[in-house]
Amino acid sequence: MSILAAERQQQILQRLGRDGRVLAAALAQAFSTSEDTIRRDLRDLAGRGLCRRVYGGALPVSPASTSIQVRVGEAIDRKAALGRALAALVAPGSFIFIDSGSTNLAAAKAFPGDLRVTAATHDPAIATALLAKPEVAVWLIGGPIDPHIGAALGGRTLGDVEALRPDLAFLGVCALDPVGGIAAFDPEDAEIKRAILRNSRRVAAAVLNEKLETSAPFAVGSAESLDTVVLEADAAEPVARAFTERGVNVRRAQPAQAG
Numbered sequence: 001m002s003i004l005a006a007e008r009q010q011q012i013l014q015r016l017g018r019d020g021r022v023l024a025a026a027l028a029q030a031f032s033t034s035e036d037t038i039r040r041d042l043r044d045l046a047g048r049g050l051c052r053r054v055y056g057g058a059l060p061v062s063p064a065s066t067s068i069q070v071r072v073g074e075a076i077d078r079k080a081a082l083g084r085a086l087a088a089l090v091a092p093g094s095f096i097f098i099d100s101g102s103t104n105l106a107a108a109k110a111f112p113g114d115l116r117v118t119a120a121t122h123d124p125a126i127a128t129a130l131l132a133k134p135e136v137a138v139w140l141i142g143g144p145i146d147p148h149i150g151a152a153l154g155g156r157t158l159g160d161v162e163a164l165r166p167d168l169a170f171l172g173v174c175a176l177d178p179v180g181g182i183a184a185f186d187p188e189d190a191e192i193k194r195a196i197l198r199n200s201r202r203v204a205a206a207v208l209n210e211k212l213e214t215s216a217p218f219a220v221g222s223a224e225s226l227d228t229v230v231l232e233a234d235a236a237e238p239v240a241r242a243f244t245e246r247g248v249n250v251r252r253a254q255p256a257q258a259g
Helices: 003-019 025-031 035-047 074-086 102-109 124-132 153-162 187-198 237-245
Strands: 053-055 057-059 093-099 116-123 136-140 168-170 176-179 181-186 202-207 217-223 226-230 248-251
Touching: 003 035, 003 057, 025 035, 025 057, 035 053, 035 057, 074 102, 074 202, 074 226, 093 102, 102 124, 102 202, 116 237, 124 136, 153 187, 181 187, 181 237, 226 237, 237 248
Parallel strands: 093 116, 093 168, 116 136, 168 202, 202 226, 226 248
Antiparallel strands: 053 057, 176 181, 181 217
């Protein structure tokens, strides 16, 4: 790689970190070069795992690629706030599906003790949390447990999920962008998520700020496939507005009151 190309790519990464996304056409104009040259730069950066290519440009890589053992101990208070907002969406007497993930685990823990629902999940930790709720009927979907994801994956799990028709599903989100959509880091996990989107009457997802305007290797669906997205209280207003413009209901999680 030439020194000029290396410098240009470094500046592209700086813009990506600052702006949250880059567009090939705008970069070509800024660097006085062709869009083909910029696309080669983006392919090279993506090949090195430094960004994710999307139509017309690139997005940062989501930080949510770590194992569930790591993620469950991160941003605990922020996930608890998101979880409370998710739990508030559940109607008594409904059938819900809870996808794997530490924020969805926080939602399960936030269910009121008197909430009477039927809840299915392929995540043993979520099932365990729900068992502490006396009015919740729990369906645990089986299959081989992926230790990185913390949930059952594979053909058997996918087949069982495909047979469900939940009133509401909580989708675990690895990366979410209003334009680029929902993405995941594992192909089998992405399959499960696509089945959830297809078969659920309504789908909600709660997303930490750092997962917004990012991408991951495996596409799950468009942002518009979500009925509701729960954002943190301080999530950027332009991002929230972009979801609203696509017909997605936006809610903001509120921190717990002190005292």
